[in-house]
């Protein structure tokens with residue numbers, strides 16, 4: 001394959017920021033974009049690159065190749081508003097981030113790496129509206145590649161959530177595998193990861209992010225996902241859920257280890273309350289729904305981890321949204337079911353694994369490696385005495401998430 005059209009143009013000029021390498025993950029709910037904008041040409045010190053490569057276990061044979069400094073950008077759109085995404089690609093000239101097929105030099109077809117079901121569903125639309133052909137990459141492959149990349153190359157990517165505190169996890173590159181990757185998108189995939197490109201999708205569930213948003217929309221009349229999520233913060237699930245105490249006259253069922261406050265039956269109170277939907281507060285419904293789905297995913301994840309003897313579970317996907325109650329419910333579920341043996345961990349770039357994986361697949365064409373040397377957070381990062389804490393704002397009016405400043409070499 002040829003180098004990127006955009007890259008070849010960049011060799012002679014020195015513009016401020018040029019786009020190269022656009023990759024897409026078109027899911028059931030959201031379209032995720034990752035693209036690299038090059039700031040300038042620079043020859044970084046080869047010793048620095050060599051030692052970084054060694055730490056990542058990457059061959060040093062390519063370190064004499066040109067190095068590009070730039071930034072990885074992340075953006076997302078609702079799949080139902082795909083025209084906004086097409087317009088974004090057009091307005092930012094992201095189409096230039098594709099490549100030509102060198103097996104047919106006379107062809108002026110531009111290919112963009114894409115994964116997710118929409119890479120199949122919307123292939124004709126991209127061709128018709130932007131003249132782009134989608135070069136499809138397998139969704140599970142991309143999720144795993146994206147997760148491994150983030151865990152190995154991006155500092156402070158993984159964190160736990162315990163007692164209301166986010167704490168970064170130091171990833172030991174020599175002791176990363178095996179782990180369970182749980183991607184909570186519209187539906188949920190559970191993947192046992194044994195190495196780079198070595199994985200098996202061991203389970204899944206159709207009760208996922210699409211279920212929360214779909215049912216939540218019907219039951220609360222919320223107009224967007226973040227509104228539903230914010231509503232859950234104000235609610236009290238006990239108004240809707242039937243607790244062990246409701247069944248046992250206010251007491252624990254101690255013999256089998258169930259406290260009075262454990263949810264015995266999500267939405268169970270609605271059976272006997274003799275109330276209509278309008279009689280419940282949307283915030284209580286939202287909270288109960290969020291808890292039901294997060295708890296269920298946490299439990300199924302743990303059971304799969306148990307099946308394969310996995311101690312580490314990484315949760316990703318845009319359902320999580322860095323939302324405290326979701327993080328807490330999943331963490332508590334894993335802790336409860338594993339009796340403290342397994343740990344739930346989360347990824348800061350939670351929703352972009354697939355798109356990053358598709359982005360990394362340009363390697364086969366022209367990118368020999370990505371060296372990330374700095375994170376540029378868009379959201380505030382604060383440090384507490386208990387360690388680093390991160391806060392993800394739900395009120396961000398931009399659809400772009402934090403970027404990663406990075407160095408790409410070997411183009």
Ligand SMILES: Nc1ncnc2c1ncn2[C@@H]1O[C@H](COP(=O)(O)OP(=O)(O)O)[C@@H](O)[C@H]1O
Pocket residue numbers: 026027028029030031078116184185186187208209210211212213225226316317318319320321351
């Ligand atoms: N702005 C949003 N619009 C719709 N869903 C959102 C939004 N933000 C987060 N979500 C949640 O994220 C889920 C999609 O997660 P994602 O990882 O992008 O999966 P998919 O690849 O299936 O689109 C949705 O089903 C919903 O629960």
Ligand SMILES: CC(C)(COP(=O)(O)O)[C@@H](O)C(=O)NCCC(=O)O
Pocket residue numbers: 026027028029116117139184185186187188189203204205206
């Ligand atoms: C079909 C999917 C892989 C598509 O990915 P998504 O767009 O949800 O991210 C996913 O929705 C899924 O794994 N669903 C669960 C199917 C099941 O195992 O029952």
